[in-house]
Amino acid sequence: NAGVMQNPRHLVRRRGQEARLRCSPMKGHSHVYWYRQLPEEGLKFMVYLQKENIIDESGMPKERFSAEFPKEGPSILRIQQVVRGDSAAYFCASSQVNNEKLFFGSGTQLSVL
Amino acid sequence: GESVGLHLPTLSVQEGDNSIINCAYSNSASDYFIWYKQESGKGPQFIIDIRSNMDKRQGQRVTVLLNKTVKHLSLQIAATQPGDSAVYFCAEKGWTSYDKVIFGPGTSLSVIP
Numbered sequence: 430n431a432g433v434m435q436n437p438r439h440l441v442r443r444r445g446q447e448a449r450l451r452c453s454p455m456k457g458h459s460h461v462y463w464y465r466q467l468p469e470e471g472l473k474f475m476v477y478l479q480k481e482n483i484i485d486e487s488g489m490p491k492e493r494f495s496a497e498f499p500k501e502g503p504s505i506l507r508i509q510q511v512v513r514g515d516s517a518a519y520f521c522a523s524s525q526v527n528n529e530k531l532f533f534g535s536g537t538q539l540s541v542l
Numbered sequence: 543g544e545s546v547g548l549h550l551p552t553l554s555v556q557e558g559d560n561s562i563i564n565c566a567y568s569n570s571a572s573d574y575f576i577w578y579k580q581e582s583g584k585g586p587q588f589i590i591d592i593r594s595n596m597d598k599r600q601g602q603r604v605t606v607l608l609n610k611t612v613k614h615l616s617l618q619i620a621a622t623q624p625g626d627s628a629v630y631f632c633a634e635k636g637w638t639s640y641d642k643v644i645f646g647p648g649t650s651l652s653v654i655p
Contacts, residue, residue, distance in 0.1 A: 433585075462642070462643065464645070469550055470550070470647070470648075471550075471631060471645050471646065471647045471648045472586065472631065472645040473645075474642055474643070474644055474645070477642045484640055484642075485640065485642050487642075488642075520585050520586070522585075522586075522643075526639070529574050529576070529591075529635050529643065530576070530588055530591065531576075531586075531588070531633075531643055532588070533578075533585030533586045533587070534585050535583075535584060535585050536584075536585050
């Protein structure tokens with residue numbers, strides 16, 4: 430049973446480009462979280478989704494950031510017109526319905542040049 | 543609440559000693575608490591959890607203590623080993639399935655051989 434899969438592992442973008450980060454949850458998991466982490470800092474909540482529905486996006490910047498978790502396929506975190514301040518590690522976690530235990534992927538390290 | 547942009551506090555312990563990592567959580571309505579371990583370059587890994595109707599829970603070499611009166615959580619690691627060196631995060635969640643999991647700022651544990 431594969432764990433949470435995130436790709437790419439590393440993503441380099443120039444300022445103004447778009448970044449797409451993918452997350453495939455564990456088999457049987459219908460809830461997905463995205464977190465952002467800067468070096469030497471904690472995990473900052475961004476968004477909580479279940480299939481085809483955003484439960485809580487209170488941690489998402491109002492502009493340029495969006496997330497989806499379609500009925501089929503991985504969850505996508507999209508960052509449009511990236512800026513240097515978007516450089517960070519982005520972690521995805523998944524959980525089963527009514528089970529709070531989160532299982533994390535290995536993260537995507539986004540570097541904006 | 544949300545983890546903030548502070549450098550991680552550090553705890554250094556001698557191999558074989560016991561470690562105690564502390565966490566102050568923010569929301570008195572939180573119902574579920576979790577400790578995660580994050581090694582360098584990896585995603586957080588679940589260690590142990592506890593619900594608000596308990597004040598102590600034991601796992602293999604780890605014990606979590608919960609004091610709801612002062613909103614304090616601690617993780618005790620017995621006979622600390624070099625492999626325990628990592629950053630440790632506490633996390634909290636409310637009782638509904640719509641509540642998100644919020645992480646504390648983390649503590650860096652360094653084990654001296």
